[in-house]
Amino acid sequence: MRDMPQVLAEVRSLRRQYGAVLALDDVSFSIRSGEVLGFLGPNGAGKTTAMQILTGNLAPTSGEVVVNGHDLLAEPKKAKQAMGYLPEQPPLYREHRVDEFLDYCAALRGIPRRERRAARERSKDRCGLKEVGARLIGNLSKGFQQRVGLAQAIIHAPPVIILDEPTVGLDPIQIREIRALIREFGKDRAVVLSTHILSEVEAVCDHVQIINKGRLVLSDTIANVLRRVRSNTLVVRFRTAPEIAALEKLQGVETVQPVDNGRLRIFHRADVDPTDGVVRLSAERDWGLQEISPEHGSLEQLFVQMTETVPTP
Amino acid sequence: MIWTIARRELRALFMSPLAWSILAIIQLILAFLFLGHLDVYLQVQPRLALIPNAPGITEIIASPVLGNASVLLLLIVPMLSMRLISEERRNRTMTLLFSAPVSMTEIALGKYLGLVLFLLFVVAVTALMPLSLLVGGHLDFGMFAAGLIGLSLLLSAFAAIGLFVSAISPNPTIAGIGTFGILFLFWIADWSSSDSSGPTHRLLRYVSLVRHLEPFLRGVFNSADVAYFVLLSVVFLGLTIRRLDADRLGV
Structure with a gap:
């Protein structure tokens, strides 16, 4: 390969x-x-x-x-x-200047003395730290501190x-x-x-x-x-409360879960689109369909699904 | 790598007002004591002149000043050593060292070396005062050098103990108090026992830091005493390395 x-x-x-x-x-x-x-x-x-x-x-x-x-x-x-590592809390010595700190990091990663300056400048350049080289890390804003943390992680390329x-x-x-x-x-x-x-x-x-x-x-x-997420759910809203059991009996529907504001999320099989079925059922039983849309591509429901229920492979 | 870490330690020390104020206070107190010893010498000098083989200025001034310095530093080393590891751990900067291509041994030795270099600087500055006596007298250089070596060895042992306590403490204050406690116990180990010939007393006498410093101040360079200090340093450095390894193992 x-x-x-x-x-x-x-x-x-x-x-x-x-x-x-x-x-x-x-x-x-x-x-x-x-x-x-x-x-x-x-x-x-x-x-x-x-x-x-x-x-x-x-x-x-x-x-x-x-x-x-x-x-x-x-x-x-x-x-x-x-490896270069930026932990959750960037490991910065607040009492050092940015340049000093990056030089120390370069030395720790075994960059030869002659190349340290170049490595430091390159890494500052990439992280947008050009103007703050002489400032104390402790006085920088959170955003800049984060960038120093990043610069530290990439200094040895x-x-x-x-x-x-x-x-x-x-x-x-x-x-x-x-x-x-x-x-x-x-x-x-x-x-x-x-x-x-x-x-x-x-x-x-x-x-x-x-x-x-x-x-x-x-x-x-x-x-x-994203493909998986996008094609497998519908979000619907009715004026009156529908019978979830009836919705679940529709062809291709796997489960129906209530979401906020009276909305329901319909999980369906990838190969069947139950939209027509939902509309027809709503008209027949007079639920008053107000909203129906294939769910917008987002990782959220997958995430929730994956982290709340035991996944079946 | 050891040198890189040691240099940063030294730099951090000198960038903080702590190191400077400590240096100033040590100088102030030692100067006061030095003048006191000098005064005593000047008072007894006429009588000393009559005695053959009388003690000179090294015995009466220089060595006591070094002895005073050792007690003073017993109080001060914990303040310097306490932040070595515990502060890095508290500020979460230890990650920088742990994820860099350096071994635990290098981390421990680097931090140790940084502190020892600072303490050697303190010894050098302390030595200047007795050396100023050269203007009007003669020093016994052999004796004085032995005293300086003894003091340096003692401080290296202090530093190793401080480093270890800093490695096991959750925050610098506890590390400082802990180090002080341990150093003080080592210092007074031979005070307690009333039975001066029993095996316990002999052991405590052997453990006591003072007993091993005194010969140096008298000008006796005994390799057994050197070994004692070196051994003490090595043991606590070894324990520090083990403690750092345990950090990584997360126990």
Whole structure:
């Protein structure tokens, strides 16, 4: 397979236990070059644990991590050299100046003295930090601090970049800028992005993984996921309360769930469109159909579905 | 890599007002004590001149100043060492080191080296005061050097203990108090026992930091005492590395 992009990071059957709590249970995935992988899950699902294990901040109870061909346990230095990590809370020394801090990070990642300056300038350039090099990190705004965190993660030009909730606490413009940056990194590297913001995944990722209670419940390309979501649900609203059982008997309908404002969500099989049936039934029984639409493509219902019910494969 | 981390530690120290105020206060107190010792010497000097082989200014001024410095630093090292690891952990900056291609040993040694270099600087500045006596007298350089080496070794051991306590503490204040407690216990270990010949007393005497510093101040360079300080440092550095590893294992 010559055209398949190179696998840059691979995680095999990762498990992590905190005492009796199983934070990660048999999680496996891989990331290829040129891919942005969205790691999605509700709070406490194990996203951060997975990121910490991937970056060597936490040891897994069992399982293995291979980054750029180096096993994280056997060759931690080589594996870590190939990764840049921005944790949830950017690890910044508030009392340092931006330039000083980035120089230190460059030195920590083993960039030779002569090349440090160039590496620092390149990384500042990409993250829009040109003007703040001489300022104290502690005095920067949250958005700029986040960018320093990003600059720190990419200073050694790692093939794998791992970002844990990089847009939390930023204003909408900053969010757009950071997302644009992430997409740019995704062109020639592998990016893992953890988030609980669904629109973020839609906006920047090629690949989605949903994690819930420590297990991967979905792993697919964003295109497939969106297609799946878009074609399988209808949202309807009636003036009077309909008989849900009757709706469920329609051909192709799988389940009907109430949503807010008296709306109902009809899940149906991908190959049958029950719209006609719903309209006819409503007219026959005089329910007063007010609204009917195929659900707008969004990850939300899939996410809710995946994280609330036990998925059937 | 060790050097990179040590340099940042030193820099962080000198960027904060803490290091400067500590240096200033140490100088102030030692200058006061130094002048006190000098005064005593000037009073007894006429009588000393009559005694053959009388103690000189090194015994009466220089060594006591170093002894004073060791007690003073017992109080001060915890304030310097407390933030080494616990603060990074609290500010969540430890991630930077853990995800960089550096081993736990390098992290521990880097932080240790940073503090030790600062303390050596303190020793150098302390040494200047007795050296100023050269203007009007002679120092016993062998004895003085032994004292300086002893003080440096003692401080290295302090630093290792401080680093370890910082690694096991959830926040800097607890680390500071904990370090002070441990250092003080090591200091007074031989005070408690009334039976001065029992095995417990002999053991406590051996553990006591003072017992191993005193020979240096008298000008005796004993390799057993050197070994004691080196061993103490190595043990606590080893424990620190283990503690950092445990952090990663999440236990």
